[in-house]
Amino acid sequence: MADYLLAIDQGTTSSRAILFDRGAHVVRVAQREFPQHFPRDGWVEHAPQDIWDTVLATCREVVEASGVAPEALAGIGMTNQRETTLLWDRATGRPLYNAIVWQDRRTADFCQQLRDQGHGALVQSRTGLLIDPYFSATKLAWLLDNVEGARERAERGELAFGTVDSFLLWQLTGGRVHATDATNASRTMLFNIHTQQWDDELLGLFGIPRGLLPEVRDSSDDFGTAQAEWLGAELPIGGVVGDQQAALVGQACFEPGMGKSTYGTGCFMVLNTGDRPAASRNRLLTTVAYRLGGKTTYAMEGSIFVAGAAVQWLRDGLKLFKEAAETEALARQTRDGHSVYLVPAFTGLGAPHWDPKARGAILGLTRDTGIAEIVAAGLQAVCYQTRDLQACMSDDMGVSPGTLRVDGGMAANSWLVQFLADMLGVQVDRPTVLETTALGAAYMAGLRFGWYRDLEEIAELWRCERSFTPSMPEAERERLYGGWLEAVERVKSTA
Secondary structure, three states, X not given: OOOEEEEEEEOOOEEEEEEEEXXXXXXXXXXXXXXXXXXXXXXXXXXXXXXXXXXXHHHHHHHHHHOOOHHHEEEEEEEEOOOOEEEEEOOOOOEOOOEEOOOOOOOHHHHHHHHHOOOHHHHHHHHOOOOOOOOHHHHHHHHHHHOOOHHHHHHOOOEEXXXXXXXXXXXXXXXXXXXXXXXXXOOXXXXXXXXXXXXXXXXXXXXXXXXHOOEEEOOEOOOOEEOHHHHOOOEEEEEEEEHHHHHHHHOOOOOOOOEEEEEOOOEEEEEEEEOOOOOOOOOOEEEEEEEEOOEEEEEEEEEEOOOHHHHHHHHHOOOOOOOHHHHHHHHOOOOOOOXXXXXXXXXXXXXXXXXXXXXXXXXXXXXXXXXXXXXXXHHHHHXXXXXXXXXXHHHHHXXXXXXXXXXXXXXXXXXXXXXXHHHHOOEEEEEOOOOHHHHHHHHHHHXXXXXXXXXXXXXXXXXXXXXXXXXXXXXXXXXXXXXXXXXXXXXXXXX
């Protein structure tokens, strides 16, 4: 009996492979970062070969280092950075251009034109999304219009579009599978989340030939078989789910009203809303949480573009420290109540502002400001932005979760998580397994392979490592948050 499952977690700045056992314990982890490309202001790209090479290398490393024979693997579950857009040749599998990353802002003017033409209501009603460069549709339209011959070749059926999951499925299966799951499809701005189909009217609006699109499957489904040449044995792929939805699953937030917040490259707060999509009055997103057995569960999501990426910038750009793990000790050196604010609008502002032309700033500097204060401000920015989302969700849903489950690399920083609890005024729970994104993909595959009967059995596996309770006086909390709101207004393009 196969007792291990391989999870691929393809992220924005690195690819990871994690081996899990049946008890949802991490057996082995491998991670490799890859370069980010910034050809112009606001443009963000990845070399597709870097994505594939790092995925394959980490998978091989995990299997070899663990000593687990490939035949002992039940199969593969996959999770991925969402919205990032690729276009490739169906005959060769060769991409026509770099992957345009979800953070990319090159289509901001096109999005503004669509909004000015009054298409916002249509897009939001069908997709649950706001017209923004964040999503795949305008990125794909840009590729078709700016890569020589792409549109003509697309019309002839020679090309394939996909988000990262589709691209990796194509590579793993040797071009036999061109598919995605409902969570990733729901982030393209081309998918009707109510009918669970690609939407012809939206395809016409963005000028996208239907023949480019992958087949949409459940999050736990048959996604083909990875060829034996990659890992030494043919392995079925049983789960595909976008990274933030995967974290929701990994955190076992299966009941309406349960929520999680993930702190990776960006920060994403997701609230399970059950079997009915809930519309937001506060410019949050309605999205697919997961789809199982043809039944869709929905979620409300607030998306923050820069979280861990700000720490990476402080490390690599400003060279304030060598390792991200140093940030906790630096933050603890700050004096109480310092008023330095870092607004990390490097690629604009996400929810609830949706200002693609905003740019970052450090505000409140004084003569005694040092490295510790700037680093702390970078960490605190994540917490302030999470409070922005919390306020919006509370207003939309009429209730606020009494606890929030957190995960992602930044959640290992206890100083940050305590400040988060203080800023939100609620209990924050950190799970024993922080690899919740990969774990969610493993759970989806595990359901397919018969490891788990249902979501209730999965929920029983969740364990809390530590709970953080608010300790900051309310007056101080509101003073600090008020300063953040003022700082944000300073960087908006409409300010």
